[in-house]
Amino acid sequence: MEAARTAASSRSLASHTTLRLGGPATEFVTAADSGELVELVREADRAGRRLLVLGGGSNLVVSDEGFDGTAVRIATSGITYHRSGDGLVRLTVEAGEDWDAVVADAVGHGLGGLECLSGIPGLTGATPVQNVGAYGVEISELLVSVDLLDRRTGEVRTVPAGELGLSYRSSVLKRTDRAVVLRVRLRLREDGLSEPVRYGELAGALGVTAGERVPVDRVRRAVLELRGGKGMVLDREDHDTWSAGSFFTNPIVDAERLPGVLERIERRTGERRVPRYPAGDGAAKLSAAWLIERAGFGKGYSGPGGRVRLSTKHTLALTNRGSATTEDLLSLASEVREGVRESFGVLLAPEPVLVDCLLR
Known part of the structure; x- marks a missing residue:
């Protein structure tokens, strides 16, 4: 343990985030x-030191000054399958496993459930923290339980998925440091077919109707192609992928405010069909990307000095063009958020975790 600490101390955190931004940690261990x-x-x-637990860094924005404390990089590994004999398989994965490699492995075993979550960067331990989701599937639908270290008591315990408060891109674990995920357990099907295809764009790419189940390898290929077309599959040579993925979550507007918000959007844009999706109790989820574009921020919109831009493929991704600072990124994010608020009265919330930095 000491050797790992000594060899890795004072390392810049930029090399451990997909944005490639952030200053050094005081101490870095693996x-x-x-x-x-x-x-x-x-x-x-016990020592009272600040602690930053690092996974794949795909949902992290670190200040230019870095982190005054200890950064611990999770590099744990292990994937096991348990077939229960009822058509279901329990998959247990250590937190440090690369998430897309886990999906690829499950698909390779002919197991259904994770295929729509292909191409999402980061480590497995982060998936329940933010309830990752894509193309109509969320981890909450597949999660059985997690093992975590409760930092308040120092105990390791197993927590059922139902106690994690899983909701849209959130859980009781997000934006808190009170627990560290050690491993996750997922329930998959062994019939080789996907979850019912719910997302219109994916159904169109597959040439099927909504609700159909499709061989898992076919769905994975289609999802990777769709994500790649939006710059959402990591590529060291493509600055459109130097991002934290979707920077803003899709806003949910409650039933009371919804009519007024829709009227304002329609008046400002002249469009009568505002994309929205039911969010329970009369609320609706709006498309952040659609709002950003209608507020005047198109693909490739430039921030300070052109060092940061909205992706040329997807307006929800804020990208480092190679020489940016975290301050550049936050300046662009703040401009976009304020523009949407002024135009439509909707305040966008950032999806990444901001470490020692804030939107203005």
Whole structure:
């Protein structure tokens, strides 16, 4: 453990985020197994040191000044399958496993459930924290339980999915440091077919009608192609992928405000069909990308000095063009958020976790 700490100390966090932004941590250590991870976290807590737990860095914005504390990179590994004999398979995955590699492995085993979540960057431990979702599927539909380290008590315990408060891109674990996910358990099907295809764009790409189930490998290929076309599959040579994915979540407008918001949007845009999706209790989820574009921020919109831009493929991704700073990125994000608020009265919320930095 000490050797890992000494060799990796004072490392810049930029190389550990998909945005490639952020200053150094005071101390940087790597946990190669769950026991080491638990001890590193407990040690930092006993010493009263600030702690930043790093996964794949795909949902993280770190300040230019860096992090005054200990950064612990999770590098744990392990994937196991348990067939229950009822057509279902329980998949147990250590937090440090690359998420897309896990999806690829499940698809390779002919297991259905994860295929729509192909191409999402980051590590497995982060998936329940933000309830990752794409193309009509969320991790909450497949999650059985997680093992986590409760930093308030120092105990490791198993928590059922139903106790995690999983909601749209959120959970009780998000934006809090009170627990660290060690491993996750997922329930998959062994019939080789996907979840029912719910997302119109994906159904169109597959040439099927909504609700159909399709061989999992076919769905994975289609999802990767769709994500690649939006710059949402990591590519070291493509600055359109130097991002944190979707920077803003799709806003949910409650039933009371919804008529007024829709009227304002229709009046400002002249469009009568505002994309929206039911969100329960009369509320609606609006498309953040659609609002951003209608507020005047098109694909490729430039921030300070052209060092940051909206992706040329997808307006929800804010990208580092190679020489940006975190301050550049936050300036562009703030401009976009304020533009949408002024135009439509809708305040966009950032999806990434902001470490020692804020939107203005």
